[in-house]
Amino acid sequence: MVLYGRSDEEFGVAYQPFAEALFAYVSGCPIEELREQVGTDGGDLARLLPGLSDRLALGGPGEDEDGPETGRYRMFEAINALLSRLSMTTPVLLVLDDLQWAAKPTLLLVRQLVRSADRRRLLVVGTFRDTDLDRTHPLAGMMADLRREHQVERFDLGGLDQTEVSEFVETAAGHSLDASIAAVAEAIYVETEGNPFFVGQLLRHLTESGALVQRNGIWATTRPLGDLGIPEGVRELIGRQLSRLSPAANTVMGAASVIGRQFDTALLVAVSGVAQDEVLDALEAAERARLIARVAGRLDRFTFVQSLVRTTLYDELPTTRRLRLHRRVGLELEARGGAASESRLVELAHHFLEAAGLGEVERAVRYGRLAGNAARSGLAFEQAAGHYEGALGA
Numbered sequence: 001m002v003l004y005g006r007s008d009e010e011f012g013v014a015y016q017p018f019a020e021a022l023f024a025y026v027s028g029c030p031i032e033e034l035r036e037q038v039g040t041d042g043g044d045l046a047r048l049l050p051g052l053s054d055r056l057a058l059g060g061p062g063e064d065e066d067g068p069e070t071g072r073y074r075m076f077e078a079i080n081a082l083l084s085r086l087s088m089t090t091p092v093l094l095v096l097d098d099l100q101w102a103a104k105p106t107l108l109l110v111r112q113l114v115r116s117a118d119r120r121r122l123l124v125v126g127t128f129r130d131t132d133l134d135r136t137h138p139l140a141g142m143m144a145d146l147r148r149e150h151q152v153e154r155f156d157l158g159g160l161d162q163t164e165v166s167e168f169v170e171t172a173a174g175h176s177l178d179a180s181i182a183a184v185a186e187a188i189y190v191e192t193e194g195n196p197f198f199v200g201q202l203l204r205h206l207t208e209s210g211a212l213v214q215r216n217g218i219w220a221t222t223r224p225l226g227d228l229g230i231p232e233g234v235r236e237l238i239g240r241q242l243s244r245l246s247p248a249a250n251t252v253m254g255a256a257s258v259i260g261r262q263f264d265t266a267l268l269v270a271v272s273g274v275a276q277d278e279v280l281d282a283l284e285a286a287e288r289a290r291l292i293a294r295v296a297g298r299l300d301r302f303t304f305v306q307s308l309v310r311t312t313l314y315d316e317l318p319t320t321r322r323l324r325l326h327r328r329v330g331l332e333l334e335a336r337g338g339a340a341s342e343s344r345l346v347e348l349a350h351h352f353l354e355a356a357g358l359g360e361v362e363r364a365v366r367y368g369r370l371a372g373n374a375a376r377s378g379l380a381f382e383q384a385a386g387h388y389e390g391a392l393g394a
Contacts, residue, residue, distance in 0.1 A: 001025070001090050006097035007106065009261050009307055013343045014105040014380030017096040018079060019048050025086075026052050037085050041078035047378055048075060050341075072105075072379035076112045083113070084120055091121040099128040104138045105380040111142050114152060130156075159194025162186060168199055173219040180221050184212070197306060198234050204290070205237055208244065238312045241289055248274060249282035250313075253291070257313035258325040260347070262295060262303045271328040327355035330363065342374040349387055356394045364394035 003025065005017030013019075026034065026049050035056055038045060042058045052058065086092050096102075096110065114124055133140050146152045160168060162185075169185040170177050177185060184206070192198040206212040212219055242250055255272035256263045269279045283302060286292045291309050295301040304310040314322070330351035333344065349367040356364040368391030375384035 001086060002093045002095065004095045004097070007099060007101040007103070009098070009101045013346055014103045014375055014378060014383045015048055015109060016343075017099075017102065017106060018109060021094060021096070022049055022079075022082070023051065026055065031055065037082060039081070039085070041081055044071075044075045044078035045082060047071075048079065068376070068379060068381065072381075075379055076109055079109065080113055080116050083122055087121040092123070094122065094124045096124065096126045099126045099139055100130075100133060100137075102139065103380065104382040107138050107142045111145060114146060115149060159192070160189075160196060160199065161194060162189045165189040165192075165194055165199055168196070169203065172200075172203055175218060177219075181212075181219050184221060192234070195234075198237070201234075201241070201290075202237055205240060209240075234308060235312055238291075238309055239316075241291060242313065245282070245285050245289065248278050249285050252279050252282035253286055254313050254317050254321075255325055256292075256302070257304075257310045258317070258322060259329055261307060261310055262301060264298075265300045265302075267329070267332060270332045271325060323355050323358050326351045327358055327360055330355060330360070334363075342371070342378060345371040345374050346387075349390060353390050353394055361394050365391045368394060 003021035005020030005022075007017055029037070038052070038056065042052060042056055046053045046058055083092060083094065099107070099110070102110075110124070110126060128139060143154070147154075165188060166177065166182060166185040169181065169188065173181065188199055188202050192202055203212075210222060213222055214220075242253070245253070252268065252272050252274050255274075256268055259267060259271070265279065265283065268283075269276045272279060274282070283292065287294070287302070290305060292302045293305050295303050317325070330348055333348055333351070345367060349364070349371040352360045352363040352367055368387050372384040372387035372391065375381075375387060
């Protein structure tokens with residue numbers, strides 16, 4: 001059984017990867033089997049998985065008579081016990097992606113799970129970008145703690161080496177490389193440091209710009225290597241890809257970057273100030289350029305394929321437009337009755353805090369407090385403190 005969850009760059013909801021990983025199982029498992037696997041831990045698990053209460057008619061989680069830290073420990077143990085029981089039926093692979101963006105409560109749960117001896121056939125795989133860490137990052141401290149655990153292994157995945165980049169280019173070309181294309185492959189390696197995503201993006205840039213062409217099924221360069229115009233940096237490469245989109249499409253994608261790494265079409269139409277047909281055309285062009293992709297199982301929801309694509313768009317927005325877009329997104333989410341979940345409260349607090357300079361101080365404070373209260377009731381105390389600090393800042 002493969003369970004997958006990822007942390008979000010913008011909002012960092014506590015325990016998000018675990019909630020995502022277990023949601024699919026809880027929502028799809030037959031009731032009797034689910035009841036057996038949950039056992040007596042339903043109340044504690046419902047803190048992480050609100051849908052569990054509806055499926056098993058559990059009611060909401062009660063107050064923690066022994067204190068909030070005890071309540072959090074019980075929830076951690078309940079999650080560990082559930083995964084342990086699942087692994088007795090079938091081996092379980094739990095993938096926790098993008099831990100460089102994980103909130104501290106999430107990392108505490110990871111540490112508790114990994115240290116537990118009652119795991120049976122459970123493999124936990126966590127991925128993170130070490131370039132996003134410094135020694136003050138919570139994940140750095142957790143990794144230092146886990147080095148002492150004998151069952152923990154760490155794999156450092158660097159970029160492809162020069163030979164592997166040449167193989168990448170050769171595979172894309174479909175034939176062996178002649179001297180000129182081999183030189184292009186070497187230049188690509190130097191520029192991308194072997195990052196596979198950027199190797200592919202740079203190849204795409206060279207073919208779309210006409211620097212590389214196919215003649216009788218064979219790749220060839222149209223000009224000397226020094227004149228190929230390989231960008232000096234990945235951000236410039238992404239900028240060139242964006243410049244090939246129409247001005248209207250760039251306007252739309254800029255609005256999408258404010259919404260977040262993932263965004264839905266209806267919300268984008270509402271906040272972008274662009275007609276629906278133009279928004280759909282822009283999404284089609286960006287998807288064709290492989291700057292965005294549809295979220296699996298959702299026809300109306302997209303994600304930026306790389307966070308740097310979104311960051312490039314976001315940083316290019318003039319400050320006043322960026323703040324206005326944050327306010328539009330917040331007001332639209334509010335109009336949709338967005339206070340139904342902690343994740344939505346976090347979004348509202350984020351957007352109105354950004355828009356506080358435009359006069360949205362009252363909403364920034366209100367949603368910051370509500371998000372803090374929700375995080376506290378969900379035993380994510382460090383997250384709650386962050387939301388309260390945001391409200392105080394507003």
